Amino acid sequence: MSDDLTSKPGVDIERSKQERIDLLVRLREVTRQRDELLSQYESMAFQVDESTKDVDGALLEARANAKRAEACEVLERQESAQIAELTRQLDEERRKSGEVASDFARYRSSMEQKLAExxxxxxxxxxxxxxxxxxxxxxxxxxxxxxxxxxxxxxxxxxxxxxxxxxxxxxxxxxxxxxxxxxxxxxxxxxxxxxxxxxxxxxx
Incomplete structure (x- = not known):
């Protein structure tokens, strides 16, 4: 009877020590898993941030390309309008030159005929x-x-x-x-x- 009483506190102490050890091991494991999870979260956040930057860069580039394309289109329309106007003026000058040449030819023919008479x-x-x-x-x-x-x-x-x-x-x-x-x-x-x-x- 006395042996059971003397041995029980020792067993409880050992058990308590073992439980503390197990608890510390579990705590370390939980801490390790927490750190790994935080690290994964940080990596994911960094990737999301980089992806956001890439998307923003692509969006800015797309907008710049759209503006350049719009400017080129406006410039092309202006050049086309200028070419059309110059072509119209050239045709008008040719028409006037043709009229002058035709008038002069008629005048010359009439003069030659009248002078001959x-x-x-x-x-x-x-x-x-x-x-x-x-x-x-x-x-x-x-x-x-x-x-x-x-x-x-x-x-x-x-x-x-x-x-x-x-x-x-x-x-x-x-x-x-x-x-x-x-x-x-x-x-x-x-x-x-x-x-x-x-x-x-x-x-x-």
């Missing part, structure tokens, strides 16, 4: 006056056709043309009269000069 006239003044009048009338008609009908400059242009016609006609008539007057005097003077030269030559 009047080429048999003996008086050179009449032929010259006809040629000048045809050139001026055709030129004036061509310029007047280019002026808009509602332009305030048109009446002044007509007045200027009328004044030029009157002045030209007066100058032509004056020139013709002077030529007719001077012609016999020049001939007579030339005859006298030839006679004087002949006399001096014979004396020498």
């Amino acid at each position: 009047h080429a048999q006239r003996e008086d050179p003044w009449i032929l010259l006056a006809f040629a000048i009048s045809q050139i001026l009338s055709q030129s004036v008609a061509w310029v007047r056709a280019k002026i808009p009908a509602d332009s305030p400059f048109l009446p002044w242009f007509d007045r200027l043309v009328e004044f030029a016609k009157t002045a030209g006609q007066l100058a032509f008539e004056g020139g013709k009269a002077f030529f007719e007057w001077a012609k016999p005097h020049v001939i007579e003077l030339w005859k006298r000069l030839k006679s004087e030269i002949a006399q001096r030559t014979s004396k020498g």
Whole structure:
């Protein structure tokens, strides 16, 4: 009886020590598992953060590419519009050049025909006056056709043309009269000069 009483406290002490040891082992294991879990969480958080950065970078790059594509599209539209405008201007210039060339060809053909009809006239003044009048009338008609009908400059242009016609006609008539007057005097003077030269030559 006494042996059981003396041995029981020792057994309890050993058991208590063993339980403490087991508890410490379990605590260490739990702590290790906790640290591993925290480490895994930290790794996952780092990966999520890196993935977020990659997504943000890809999103920024996609936005930048979209802006560049939009800018290129706007630039392409502007260049296309400029090319279309330049093409239109070139076509307009070609059309105007063609009209001018066609007008000049018709004018030249008409002038050649009319001059051929009047080429048999003996008086050179009449032929010259006809040629000048045809050139001026055709030129004036061509310029007047280019002026808009509602332009305030048109009446002044007509007045200027009328004044030029009157002045030209007066100058032509004056020139013709002077030529007719001077012609016999020049001939007579030339005859006298030839006679004087002949006399001096014979004396020498």
